[in-house]
Amino acid sequence: DIQMTQSPSSLSASVGDRVTVTCRASQTISRYLNWYQQKPGKAPNLLIFGASSLKSGVPSRFSGSGSGTDFTLTISNLQFEDFATYYCQQSYRTPITFGQGTRLEIK
Amino acid sequence: EVQLVESGGGLIQPGRSLRLSCSASGFTFGDYAMSWFRQAPGKGLEWVGFIRSKADGGTTEYAASVKARFTISRHESKSIAYLQMNSLRTEDSAVYYCTRDQAVFPYWGQGTLVTVSS
Numbered sequence: 001d002i003q004m005t006q007s008p009s010s011l012s013a014s015v016g017d018r019v020t021v022t023c024r025a026s027q028t029i030s031r032y033l034n035w036y037q038q039k040p041g042k043a044p045n046l047l048i049f050g051a052s053s054l055k056s057g058v059p060s061r062f063s064g065s066g067s068g069t070d071f072t073l074t075i076s077n078l079q080f081e082d083f084a085t086y087y088c089q090q091s092y093r094t095p096i097t098f099g100q101g102t103r104l105e106i107k
Numbered sequence: 108e109v110q111l112v113e114s115g116g117g118l119i120q121p122g123r124s125l126r127l128s129c130s131a132s133g134f135t136f137g138d139y140a141m142s143w144f145r146q147a148p149g150k151g152l153e154w155v156g157f158i159r160s161k162a163d164g165g166t167t168e169y170a171a172s173v174k175a176r177f178t179i180s181r182h183e184s185k186s187i188a189y190l191q192m193n194s195l196r197t198e199d200s201a202v203y204y205c206t207r208d209q210a211v212f213p214y215w216g217q218g219t220l221v222t223v224s225s
Contacts, residue, residue, distance in 0.1 A: 034211050036152075043204055043215035044152065055213060087152055091210035094168050096142075096154035 002026055002090050006099030012107040013078055021073045021102045023088035028068045032092035035064055035073045038101075039084045047086075048073065080106075109133040109214045111205050116219030123195055127219060129188040129205030136186035137161055140209035143179060143190045145201035146218075153201075155179075157209040158188065173199075195223045 003026035013019050023033065031051035036044035046055050048064035051071055061076045075082055083106050088099040115127040129141065142157035156169035158179045167179050178191040188205055202218040 032210075036212075038152075043218055044212070045215075046211065046213045049211045049213075089152075089212075094154075095170050096210070098152045098154075101151045 001095055002029060002092060002097050004088055004090055004097050004099040006086075006088055006102050008102060009100065010103040010105060012105050014107045015078055015080055017078045018074065018076045019078060019104065020075075021086055021088075021104075023066075023071045023073070023099050025069045025071075025090055025092075029090045029092035031067045032090055033064075033066065033071045034089045034091060035062075036087045036089060037082075037084045038087065044087065075104075078104075109207065111207065111214060111216035113203060113205050113216040113219040116203065116221045118222045118224060119195055120225050121195060121197055121223055124191070124193045125195060125221060127190040127192070127203055127205075127221070129190075129216060131186045131188065131207070134207065136181075137183050139207050141179070141181060141188035142206045142209055142212065143188075144204045144206060144212075145199075145221075146204070147198075147201040150201075155190065155203070159209065192221070195221075197223050199223050 005024045007022050033051045035048040038044040047058050052064045063074045086102045110132045112130045119125050140157050140159045143155040145153050158167045176194045180189045200223045202220050204218045205216045206212040207214040
Protein backbone atom coordinates (compact mmCIF):
# COMPACT_ATOMS: atom_id res chain seq x y z
CA ASP A 1 0.00 0.00 0.00
CA ILE A 2 1.06 3.59 -0.63
CA GLN A 3 1.50 5.46 2.64
CA MET A 4 0.68 9.15 2.69
CA THR A 5 2.31 11.30 5.34
CA GLN A 6 1.14 14.84 6.00
CA SER A 7 2.89 17.51 7.97
CA PRO A 8 2.26 19.23 10.19
CA SER A 9 -0.51 17.37 12.00
CA SER A 10 -1.81 20.68 13.29
CA LEU A 11 -1.16 24.28 12.51
CA SER A 12 -2.19 27.56 14.12
CA ALA A 13 -2.52 30.64 11.95
CA SER A 14 -4.30 33.96 11.72
CA VAL A 15 -6.70 35.40 9.20
CA GLY A 16 -4.66 36.83 6.35
CA ASP A 17 -1.73 34.44 6.81
CA ARG A 18 -0.29 32.14 4.17
CA VAL A 19 0.05 28.50 5.19
CA THR A 20 1.53 25.42 3.58
CA VAL A 21 0.70 21.78 4.22
CA THR A 22 2.94 19.07 2.86
CA CYS A 23 2.13 15.52 1.84
CA ARG A 24 4.68 12.82 1.07
CA ALA A 25 3.95 9.52 -0.63
CA SER A 26 5.88 6.37 0.20
CA GLN A 27 6.45 5.78 -3.53
CA THR A 28 6.06 7.83 -6.65
CA ILE A 29 2.48 8.65 -7.57
CA SER A 30 3.15 11.00 -10.50
CA ARG A 31 0.54 13.74 -10.06
CA TYR A 32 -2.27 11.52 -8.79
CA LEU A 33 -2.74 13.57 -5.65
CA ASN A 34 -5.90 15.27 -4.44
CA TRP A 35 -6.63 17.60 -1.54
CA TYR A 36 -9.81 17.79 0.56
CA GLN A 37 -11.11 20.14 3.21
CA GLN A 38 -13.33 18.80 5.96
CA LYS A 39 -15.25 20.76 8.56
CA PRO A 40 -16.66 19.16 11.74
CA GLY A 41 -19.74 17.06 11.10
CA LYS A 42 -19.50 17.50 7.33
CA ALA A 43 -18.35 15.38 4.42
CA PRO A 44 -14.99 16.16 2.83
CA ASN A 45 -14.92 18.74 0.06
CA LEU A 46 -12.57 18.31 -2.90
CA LEU A 47 -10.33 21.34 -3.38
CA ILE A 48 -7.57 20.27 -5.76
CA PHE A 49 -7.12 17.27 -8.03
CA GLY A 50 -4.21 16.13 -10.15
CA ALA A 51 -1.83 17.84 -7.71
CA SER A 52 -2.55 21.37 -8.94
CA SER A 53 -5.93 21.65 -10.68
CA LEU A 54 -8.42 23.72 -8.74
CA LYS A 55 -11.93 22.31 -8.58
CA SER A 56 -14.49 24.68 -10.06
CA GLY A 57 -15.84 27.06 -7.45
CA VAL A 58 -12.90 26.72 -5.05
CA PRO A 59 -11.33 30.09 -4.25
CA SER A 60 -8.06 30.89 -6.00
CA ARG A 61 -6.30 31.39 -2.66
CA PHE A 62 -5.99 27.60 -2.61
CA SER A 63 -3.18 26.14 -4.71
CA GLY A 64 -1.38 22.85 -5.01
CA SER A 65 1.96 21.77 -6.38
CA GLY A 66 4.29 18.81 -6.58
CA SER A 67 4.82 15.56 -8.39
CA GLY A 68 6.39 12.20 -7.71
CA THR A 69 6.42 11.85 -3.94
CA ASP A 70 6.28 15.40 -2.55
CA PHE A 71 3.29 17.70 -2.69
CA THR A 72 2.12 20.91 -1.09
CA LEU A 73 -1.17 22.66 -0.46
CA THR A 74 -0.88 26.40 0.01
CA ILE A 75 -3.61 28.67 1.29
CA SER A 76 -2.92 32.37 0.79
CA ASN A 77 -4.69 35.14 2.66
CA LEU A 78 -6.42 32.78 5.10
CA GLN A 79 -10.09 33.43 5.65
CA PHE A 80 -12.13 32.49 8.67
CA GLU A 81 -13.95 29.77 6.72
CA ASP A 82 -10.64 28.04 5.88
CA PHE A 83 -10.11 26.81 9.43
CA ALA A 84 -10.74 23.10 9.01
CA THR A 85 -8.93 19.80 8.57
CA TYR A 86 -7.15 19.08 5.30
CA TYR A 87 -6.41 15.66 3.82
CA CYS A 88 -4.31 14.56 0.91
CA GLN A 89 -5.34 11.45 -1.03
CA GLN A 90 -3.52 9.41 -3.64
CA SER A 91 -5.41 8.05 -6.62
CA TYR A 92 -2.44 6.34 -8.25
CA ARG A 93 -3.52 2.84 -7.29
CA THR A 94 -5.79 0.96 -4.95
CA PRO A 95 -6.07 0.84 -2.07
CA ILE A 96 -6.89 4.53 -2.14
CA THR A 97 -5.08 6.09 0.82
CA PHE A 98 -5.20 9.38 2.68
CA GLY A 99 -2.82 11.35 4.78
CA GLN A 100 -3.65 11.51 8.47
CA GLY A 101 -4.95 15.05 8.17
CA THR A 102 -3.76 18.53 9.08
CA ARG A 103 -5.91 20.50 11.48
CA LEU A 104 -5.74 24.23 10.78
CA GLU A 105 -6.72 26.25 13.84
CA ILE A 106 -7.14 29.91 14.55
CA LYS A 107 -4.23 31.44 16.44
CA GLU B 108 -27.32 18.83 -9.20
CA VAL B 109 -25.58 15.67 -8.05
CA GLN B 110 -27.04 14.33 -4.81
CA LEU B 111 -26.02 11.29 -2.81
CA VAL B 112 -28.06 10.25 0.22
CA GLU B 113 -26.94 7.45 2.50
CA SER B 114 -29.28 5.53 4.75
CA GLY B 115 -29.37 2.38 6.84
CA GLY B 116 -26.98 3.23 9.63
CA GLY B 117 -27.67 2.61 13.29
CA LEU B 118 -26.66 0.67 16.37
CA ILE B 119 -25.83 -2.97 15.71
CA GLN B 120 -24.32 -5.75 17.80
CA PRO B 121 -20.93 -7.25 16.96
CA GLY B 122 -21.16 -10.16 14.57
CA ARG B 123 -24.41 -8.97 13.01
CA SER B 124 -25.03 -7.65 9.50
CA LEU B 125 -26.19 -4.30 8.18
CA ARG B 126 -26.86 -2.95 4.71
CA LEU B 127 -26.29 0.68 3.82
CA SER B 128 -27.89 2.31 0.81
CA CYS B 129 -26.76 5.28 -1.25
CA SER B 130 -29.48 6.85 -3.35
CA ALA B 131 -28.08 8.85 -6.25
CA SER B 132 -29.63 11.56 -8.41
CA GLY B 133 -28.61 14.35 -10.73
CA PHE B 134 -26.41 12.26 -13.01
CA THR B 135 -26.57 9.14 -15.15
CA PHE B 136 -25.93 6.56 -12.43
CA GLY B 137 -24.92 3.80 -14.80
CA ASP B 138 -22.03 5.82 -16.23
CA TYR B 139 -20.09 6.07 -12.97
CA ALA B 140 -18.30 3.97 -10.41
CA MET B 141 -19.51 4.35 -6.85
CA SER B 142 -17.26 4.29 -3.81
CA TRP B 143 -17.65 4.00 -0.04
CA PHE B 144 -15.51 5.58 2.64
CA ARG B 145 -15.68 5.63 6.41
CA GLN B 146 -14.45 7.80 9.23
CA ALA B 147 -14.28 6.58 12.81
CA PRO B 148 -15.07 9.22 15.44
CA GLY B 149 -12.22 11.70 15.69
CA LYS B 150 -10.16 9.81 13.11
CA GLY B 151 -9.16 10.22 9.49
CA LEU B 152 -10.71 9.05 6.26
CA GLU B 153 -10.54 5.40 5.19
CA TRP B 154 -11.40 4.02 1.78
CA VAL B 155 -13.72 1.00 1.99
CA GLY B 156 -14.08 0.06 -1.66
CA PHE B 157 -15.79 0.75 -4.95
CA ILE B 158 -17.86 -0.81 -7.69
CA ARG B 159 -17.11 0.05 -11.28
CA SER B 160 -19.79 1.02 -13.75
CA LYS B 161 -21.53 -1.74 -15.63
CA ALA B 162 -19.71 -0.63 -18.80
CA ASP B 163 -16.41 -1.17 -16.99
CA GLY B 164 -17.47 -4.60 -15.85
CA GLY B 165 -19.21 -3.75 -12.58
CA THR B 166 -16.27 -5.26 -10.69
CA THR B 167 -15.38 -4.37 -7.16
CA GLU B 168 -12.30 -3.63 -5.09
CA TYR B 169 -12.05 -3.49 -1.31
CA ALA B 170 -9.75 -2.42 1.46
CA ALA B 171 -8.00 -5.31 3.15
CA SER B 172 -9.73 -4.46 6.45
CA VAL B 173 -13.17 -5.25 5.02
CA LYS B 174 -12.48 -7.72 2.24
CA ALA B 175 -14.53 -10.92 2.60
CA ARG B 176 -16.87 -9.20 5.08
CA PHE B 177 -18.24 -6.27 3.07
CA THR B 178 -19.84 -6.36 -0.38
CA ILE B 179 -20.64 -3.41 -2.62
CA SER B 180 -23.40 -3.77 -5.20
CA ARG B 181 -25.53 -1.52 -7.34
CA HIS B 182 -29.08 -1.44 -8.61
CA GLU B 183 -29.05 0.37 -11.93
CA SER B 184 -32.76 1.02 -12.37
CA LYS B 185 -33.10 2.43 -8.84
CA SER B 186 -29.80 4.38 -8.97
CA ILE B 187 -28.78 2.95 -5.63
CA ALA B 188 -25.43 1.66 -4.44
CA TYR B 189 -25.33 -0.72 -1.50
CA LEU B 190 -22.77 -1.62 1.12
CA GLN B 191 -23.53 -4.98 2.72
CA MET B 192 -21.58 -5.33 5.94
CA ASN B 193 -21.33 -8.75 7.55
CA SER B 194 -19.57 -9.99 10.69
CA LEU B 195 -19.41 -6.45 12.03
CA ARG B 196 -16.75 -5.57 14.57
CA THR B 197 -16.52 -2.73 17.06
CA GLU B 198 -13.73 -1.24 14.93
CA ASP B 199 -16.20 -0.88 12.03
CA SER B 200 -17.98 1.88 13.96
CA ALA B 201 -17.80 5.00 11.83
CA VAL B 202 -19.64 7.47 9.66
CA TYR B 203 -19.97 5.84 6.25
CA TYR B 204 -19.95 8.02 3.16
CA CYS B 205 -20.78 7.13 -0.40
CA THR B 206 -19.19 9.01 -3.27
CA ARG B 207 -19.34 9.07 -7.00
CA ASP B 208 -16.29 7.91 -9.01
CA GLN B 209 -13.35 5.72 -8.05
CA ALA B 210 -10.28 7.92 -7.98
CA VAL B 211 -11.16 11.57 -7.43
CA PHE B 212 -14.19 12.34 -5.30
CA PRO B 213 -15.97 15.65 -5.93
CA TYR B 214 -19.35 14.42 -4.71
CA TRP B 215 -20.08 12.99 -1.26
CA GLY B 216 -23.20 12.09 0.64
CA GLN B 217 -23.87 13.46 4.11
CA GLY B 218 -22.86 10.18 5.72
CA THR B 219 -24.64 7.65 7.91
CA LEU B 220 -23.42 6.61 11.35
CA VAL B 221 -22.85 2.96 12.14
CA THR B 222 -22.19 2.04 15.75
CA VAL B 223 -21.17 -1.52 16.50
CA SER B 224 -21.60 -2.23 20.17
CA SER B 225 -23.11 -4.82 22.48
